[in-house]
Amino acid sequence: MTTTREIRLKSRPVGMPAHEHFELATVELPKPDAGEVLVKNHYMSVDPYMRGRMYDRPSYVPPFQVGEVLQGGAVGEVVESNDPSLTPGDLVNSMFGWREAFVAPAAALQKLPAIPGVPVQAYLGVLGMPGLTAYSGLLEIGQPKEGETVFVSGGAGAVGSVVAQIAKIKGCTVVATAGSDAKCAWLTAAGIDHAINYKSCGNLLAAVKAAAPKGIDVYFDNVGGEHLEVAIELARPFARLVECGMIANYNATEPTPGPRNIIMVVGKSIRMQGFIVTQFAHLQPQFLKDMGGWIAEGRIKWEETVFDGVEKAPDAFVGLFTGSNTGKMLVKL
Numbered sequence: 001m002t003t004t005r006e007i008r009l010k011s012r013p014v015g016m017p018a019h020e021h022f023e024l025a026t027v028e029l030p031k032p033d034a035g036e037v038l039v040k041n042h043y044m045s046v047d048p049y050m051r052g053r054m055y056d057r058p059s060y061v062p063p064f065q066v067g068e069v070l071q072g073g074a075v076g077e078v079v080e081s082n083d084p085s086l087t088p089g090d091l092v093n094s095m096f097g098w099r100e101a102f103v104a105p106a107a108a109l110q111k112l113p114a115i116p117g118v119p120v121q122a123y124l125g126v127l128g129m130p131g132l133t134a135y136s137g138l139l140e141i142g143q144p145k146e147g148e149t150v151f152v153s154g155g156a157g158a159v160g161s162v163v164a165q166i167a168k169i170k171g172c173t174v175v176a177t178a179g180s181d182a183k184c185a186w187l188t189a190a191g192i193d194h195a196i197n198y199k200s201c202g203n204l205l206a207a208v209k210a211a212a213p214k215g216i217d218v219y220f221d222n223v224g225g226e227h228l229e230v231a232i233e234l235a236r237p238f239a240r241l242v243e244c245g246m247i248a249n250y251n252a253t254e255p256t257p258g259p260r261n262i263i264m265v266v267g268k269s270i271r272m273q274g275f276i277v278t279q280f281a282h283l284q285p286q287f288l289k290d291m292g293g294w295i296a297e298g299r300i301k302w303e304e305t306v307f308d309g310v311e312k313a314p315d316a317f318v319g320l321f322t323g324s325n326t327g328k329m330l331v332k333l
Contacts, residue, residue, distance in 0.1 A: 138218070151218070
């Protein structure tokens with residue numbers, strides 16, 4: 001393996017990303033130096049947070065640079081090693097996605113255990129960053145208690161679907177929204193109490209209120225916008241609002257208005273907290289233990305939407321914002 005293909009940021013999108021903002025390039029791979037390994041990627045991840053890195057502005061992670069290869073989560077196999085900690089055949093997790101292969105320091109990679117019955121790409125989804133995001137955000141900030149009602153927006157996505165199922169494991173009634181009847185059917189099959197197609201329900205507030213007539217205790221936000229207003233409207237006193245993402249606003253070209261009913265946060269004593277998953281990295285060992293156990297018990301289900309070939313990575317990424325994925329969006333390399 002002497003060459004690899006990679007996707008670079010050609011220009012910064014304004015509004016919805018499109019193919020014109022990406023370019024496919026072929027590059028030569030160097031031989032691994034001391035302490036380095038050559039890795040062939042099997043799967044790479046595309047995630048909504050990557051849209052924020054396409055803006056040239058300060059954030060919790062540096063912006064992508066125009067003309068340079070993009071970065072993201074990937075699972076691959078060591079092909080050649082010049083470091084004693086890794087040997088050919090080892091599976092590794094990295095942030096060197098958007099490329100078919102790469103050479104990097106072994107210290108920048110995470111060696112992965114093989115779990116019987118669990119495919120390697122699960123380390124990019126239910127056992128990876130989306131899973132830890134769901135686990136830590138819900139349990140550390142949402143703090144659901146048995147008998148409470150949890151409302152999840154984007155409930156069929158990589159994060160939302162795990163949130164909804166963990167909330168069920170914790171003994172909660174769960175109301176989740178998704179953008180199609182098929183996604184709602186999947187949520188129902190996964191044991192979620194109420195799945196609402198927000199695109200066809202007519203009145204989102206009325207639909208969620210019908211599903212949770214006594215109100216909600218926890219809201220896990222992946223969408224923002226109208227969903228957030230509905231959550232505030234139906235929040236019970238001392239409700240917890242977990243602000244993970246607001247994908248409805250990611251491609252906005254003008255500042256979007258905040259919730260019109262934000263004043264209710266005061267009267268209802270609502271706690272509203274945003275977070276970044278890296279703040280809870282210390283929970284990963286417990287997360288892997290708990291999630292591994294739930295998977296083994298058949299209590300966690302997941303879906304994947306897979307595009308084939310690195311050249312399809314821009315299509316997969318744009319698909320995040322058009323609702324074309326159920327569960328984790330992946331690119332098979």
